[in-house]
Amino acid sequence: MNPYEVLGVSENASDEEIKKAYRELVKKYHPDKYVDNPLSDLASEKIKEINMAYDMITKQRAEGKTQSSGTYGNTTYDNGDADFSRIIQMIKANRLDEAQSELERMPAASRTAYWYYLMGEIAKRRGWYDNARQYYQTAVNMEPSNSTYHRAYHSMMNSTNTYRNQSYGRGYRNADNACDCCSSLICADCCCECMGGDLCSCM
DSSP states (O other), rough: OOOHHHHHHHHHOOOOHHHHHHHHHHHHHHHGGGTTHHHHHHHHHHHHHHHHHHHHHHHHHTTOOEEEEEEEEEEEOOOOOOHHHHHHHHTTTTOOHHHHHHOOOOHHGOHHHHHHHHHHHHHHHTTTTHHHHHHHHHHHHTTTTHHHHHHHHHHHHHHHHHHHHHHHEEEEEEEHHHHHHHHHHHHHHHHHHHHTSOOOTTT
């Protein structure tokens, strides 16, 4: 989500212009105007989005940052301290070692929720599902309102559970096959002994 697009202002807009746009949108979509209206649910969701966008902008400006226009995974990334655009291109090109090295070189203060999300993307592409799940979970914990992080986390949870269930099932099937083989061998040895022979001297 680009908060400036939600409020209908440019990234270069002044604080006063942003505040004015915010107030006008709140007035337009205020729930009191949609009582007993079939669009009440839509207006309620819209007002939540407006409030979230305004909070994001005010927080970013308080920290001396501006919102980048880049996106990855339907999430707008912050271009304040670290430019993720080059890393994103590396991930898309499957240059995972380079992308991970770039991320790991970033100082701890720059490791935002988006940083953990990208680390999760790299781990997922490598097939390191447990690591990916942990990275996604950290991203969700840092930004609980981000739907992209939630989708990535739940998708990875489902994939991990499916993989484990399949491995668990294969383990039991292999064990059953081994037992069947042993049973057949014992039976054959008994038959040979009855006929005066010995198929397996250890039995």
